[in-house]
Amino acid sequence: MKKPFVTLEQLKEITKSYPTPFHIYDEKGIRENARRLKEAFAWNKGFKEYFAVKATPNPFIINILKEEGCGVDCSSMTELMMAEALGFSGDEIMFSSNATPAGEFVKARELNAYINLDDYTHIDFLEKVAGIPETICCRYNPGGVFKTANGIMDNPGDAKYGLTKEQLIDGFKRLKEKGAKYFGIHSFLASNTVSNEYYPTLASILFELAVEVKEKTGVEIKFINLSGGVGIAYKPEEQSNDIMVIGEGVRKAYEDILVPAGLTDVAIFTELGRFMLAPYGHLVATAVHEKHIYKEYIGLDACAVNLMRPAMYGSYHHITVMGKEDAPCDYKYDVTGSLCENNDKFAIDRMLPKIDIGDLIVIHDTGAHGYAMGYNYNGKLRSAELLLKEDHSIQLIRRAETPKDYFATFDFCDILKDY
Numbered sequence: 051m052k053k054p055f056v057t058l059e060q061l062k063e064i065t066k067s068y069p070t071p072f073h074i075y076d077e078k079g080i081r082e083n084a085r086r087l088k089e090a091f092a093w094n095k096g097f098k099e100y101f102a103v104k105a106t107p108n109p110f111i112i113n114i115l116k117e118e119g120c121g122v123d124c125s126s127m128t129e130l131m132m133a134e135a136l137g138f139s140g141d142e143i144m145f146s147s148n149a150t151p152a153g154e155f156v157k158a159r160e161l162n163a164y165i166n167l168d169d170y171t172h173i174d175f176l177e178k179v180a181g182i183p184e185t186i187c188c189r190y191n192p193g194g195v196f197k198t199a200n201g202i203m204d205n206p207g208d209a210k211y212g213l214t215k216e217q218l219i220d221g222f223k224r225l226k227e228k229g230a231k232y233f234g235i236h237s238f239l240a241s242n243t244v245s246n247e248y249y250p251t252l253a254s255i256l257f258e259l260a261v262e263v264k265e266k267t268g269v270e271i272k273f274i275n276l277s278g279g280v281g282i283a284y285k286p287e288e289q290s291n292d293i294m295v296i297g298e299g300v301r302k303a304y305e306d307i308l309v310p311a312g313l314t315d316v317a318i319f320t321e322l323g324r325f326m327l328a329p330y331g332h333l334v335a336t337a338v339h340e341k342h343i344y345k346e347y348i349g350l351d352a353c354a355v356n357l358m359r360p361a362m363y364g365s366y367h368h369i370t371v372m373g374k375e376d377a378p379c380d381y382k383y384d385v386t387g388s389l390c391e392n393n394d395k396f397a398i399d400r401m402l403p404k405i406d407i408g409d410l411i412v413i414h415d416t417g418a419h420g421y422a423m424g425y426n427y428n429g430k431l432r433s434a435e436l437l438l439k440e441d442h443s444i445q446l447i448r449r450a451e452t453p454k455d456y457f458a459t460f461d462f463c464d465i466l467k468d469y
């Protein structure tokens with residue numbers, strides 16, 4: 051059973067001040083989860099989580115993670131700017147980008163961030179535009195298919211990211227010649243993995259690579275970045291990852307592979323986004339229409355602009371009809387938004403309790419890659435973001451967009467100035 055972290059009574063109170071739709075985040079859940087992750091990797095002295103800013107680029111949320119000891123993983127100029135504004139610098143920032151514009155490398159160097167190069171040619175590019183830093187990381191792509199004991203997880207051979215092994219080894223030699231002293235290895239081989247095997251299997255691949263790299267180049271490996279990809283159970287019947295088992299699996303690979311090779315001081319980094327936040331966010335909407343044609347439809351005041359994953363990937367997001375948690379799920383609905391796009395459906399053929407107009411609807415697991423993927427198609431405006439604080443009070447952490455925001459890029463002319 052998936053249970054919302056807010057009650058119907060709380061939502062009724064909240065909607066007096068903040069109309070639906072909105073995203074709401076659970077501070078307590080975020081903090082407890084961040085502490086569990088830290089505990090799972092406490093065996094590694096240098097461990098650090100660099101929260102993937104793109105998942106939930108809200109400064110209030112990132113500040114909570116900062117207080118829990120997290121750094122940030124940035125991939126663009128504005129994300130670097132947000133990191134800077136929040137007081138992150140140096141080894142608290144990982145810059146993992148691709149097809150990187152020169153100005154972003156310059157900004158990352160200015161902040162003294164760890165730079166993670168996505169390509170062999172970026173070595174010369176970085177040297178030219180911003181200079182080679184003392185510590186540098188390269189992203190590895192092993193090609194082929196990525197398998198764990200449970201089967202094929204993804205297809206790195208088709209992915210645009212990273213360097214081949216030959217490029218990485220040659221690249222480290224060249225970076226060393228150009229003055230780099232400390233090195234990191236990064237890889238991201240599968241997304242939203244619901245398996246305790248993903249990180250340990252990835253770690254084994256990267257640890258073996260680190261041993262080979264050390265033998266062939268003599269460089270000092272300072273950190274190994276397991277990146278993102280640890281998923282969550284979006285479906286109620288899925289088994290959640292156990293971060294303690296995952297941390298222990300990585301520890302075992304570390305003891306088996308790195309330690310015998312004399313690599314006893316390598317820090318483990320992660321760049322988790324989804325795992326850090328997805329379960330601790332809800333999109334809250336109101337049922338505003340019902341429609342009976344060839345199928346039964348419920349129309350919400352939220353749409354794909356607020357949560358794109360179902361439309362984009364056909365993703366499952368669990369739905370709770372507030373106040374009807376114990377009612378039988380004996381109605382089959384398509385739950386839709388209002389875009390002029392037939393894929394604007396939060397759920398298709400979903401068995402739910404009978405929904406009445408005005409019912410509050412919680413869409414689960416929207417805390418990562420939720421609001422962040424929002425857009426303005428159909429002239430729809432993005433919602434507010436609220437924080438349910440540990441003392442149960444509510445804080446507005448992003449206001450809803452207004453038409454003025456939508457028209458802001460025409461402020462060089464007079465046409466829409468009256469709106």
Ligand SMILES: *Cc1c(COP(=O)(O)O)cnc(C)c1O
Nearest residue numbers: 102146277278279321322323324
């Ligand atoms: C998106 C991304 C992440 C976070 O991925 P999750 O699936 O949210 O854990 C981490 N690192 C990089 C480089 C990414 O692009």
